[in-house]
Amino acid sequence: MFDWNDLKYFLAVARHGSTIAAGKALKLSQSTVQRRLAELERRIGRRLVQRHATGYRLTEFGEDLRPFAERVESSIHEIERHVSDGTRDQSGLIRVTCPEPIVQRLAPVIERFHARYPNLRVEFVMSDRYLDLSKGEADVAFRSGDTDDELVGRKIADSVWAVYASRDYIERHGKPERMEDLVSHALVGFDESMRNHRVLTWLREVAPGATIAARNTSVLGLMYAVKSGVGVGPLPTAIADGDPDLVRVLGPVPELARSWRLLTHPDLRRTPRVAKFFDFIVSERDVIKTILAG
């Protein structure tokens, strides 16, 4: 029987396109990834990848196999959720992730939650990227915009987007007064990994052919890019209005209207601690609506 771990490496290579990138993602050396993958091919008796200028690309058979390997992986994630949930349930820890700028504004709500449930504890986990709830990186997320199919949750508030620029940028390049002006400004948008986000299509519609000064993989990245002054870009008012560096240059964009949601993984939705957190947040919905209004 082949080494079950080798599927990890196979998937990492499939996703990152090269052993070196896969190694980085797995915190392993490139040689190990390359050798494990070769070993997997040997055991299976067929080529899974094909050498290519830019690294490795899956063979047809590799593509065939990929969904199977992903099924294994998702069963593993299920275990990890089950395990970490089991240990966490006792300590009553709820790990919440949300865009960094709203943490502080959420604090009073969490304080009331702690008062109401003294033996539960909320902990914010944040990172420069979207944490993957299905991998157990957090239990609950506050998010604006497109929701991951795998997650369940409910709408908490409307999410309003507007176009922002940094004070610095406005000083140097002036302030766009109408949507049409955007064409002549440097814009900041999402990169390919967010290709189904409405921001991308909206930018193409409203400012076709405009310079894209920076592309980002997350809303937060987008915000930092705008703050740095490389260009103007659309942001949720909830996280941008509170920032002293940012100026709202063009009013709410109806096309970008979305919802703020409280999300979790279906496996966790019914656990006592997560269920209590959900119920509490819903009961505080009005307060949160005000908070997220900016």
Added chain:
Amino acid sequence: MFDWNDLKYFLAVARHGSTIAAGKALKLSQSTVQRRLAELERRIGRRLVQRHATGYRLTEFGEDLRPFAERVESSIHEIERHVSDGTRDQSGLIRVTCPEPIVQRLAPVIERFHARYPNLRVEFVMSDRYLDLSKGEADVAFRSGDTDDELVGRKIADSVWAVYASRDYIERHGKPERMEDLVSHALVGFDESMRNHRVLTWLREVAPGATIAARNTSVLGLMYAVKSGVGVGPLPTAIADGDPDLVRVLGPVPELARSWRLLTHPDLRRTPRVAKFFDFIVSERDVIKTILAG
């Protein structure tokens, strides 16, 4: 992240009840199994097994986790089937398993199959135990009696059971003439692993309290036990009548009537080579009925 392979060891221990037995099953040393399992517990942060007189027993949490681990394992088996099917499909190999005594009688049918499909090749694989089709140990099985839930197939013939003894046994202990005589004979039956097989309950009904001289884990084992002369026991006529050492001492037992089936795994049922084999066997059903009539 924990070592995916450790789930193998965990499952083996869960199934075999001790690290030593698990090690044997996995062809690994006991120390390795013990250490890997300890490592898994360390990574997970909870005890999975509890020491017990006879080895290890799963803790409550271990039992909780077991179905998750089994889900991973079955995804792995899916991969193995997919892989071995892919490589096998090209060579057109169909691996068939059946009770050893009927191989020879099946040979002419297989010969006709080869004539009909020159680029397909049938290979018999046999073993002292039931091969596990879901692990890819064979593609297709001829089997009499209770069918594994996971497999699909169709009925090929009736399976008739009767009570047999070896010539040697009859010489030494006489021949039971009526069912009621069985109580005073040494009987051969199945062991716990076949607890849901009708033979067991039937023996208890027809000869309550009789000595059980040997217990077996498979029909073939049962036959060898009867041949060895340790006792009398029920066997399918299809495999016992052809044996010169065995004598049918009590006529067909209607309570033990079952079906001969041609079985395969659902994943394989629609592959060209397996589908062709199925269709061919079905078209030869009458011939096979005669063969299996004994």
Added chain:
DNA sequence: GCAGGGGGCCGCAGATTTGGATAATGCCGA
């Protein structure tokens, strides 16, 4: 067409893991 960068492959030394032997443990029955 040449230099630079990204990536795969290979050999070696050090780290980790394995198997086998052996000591320790815990139950069972006398």
Added chain:
DNA sequence: TCGGCATTATCCAAATCTGCGGCCCCCTGC
């Protein structure tokens, strides 16, 4: 209560795997 038995736990040498560095290849952009 005391061996006997089956199994776990631990130790050490041997096998295996890992990371590192070097080398080569191929693409790209100047």
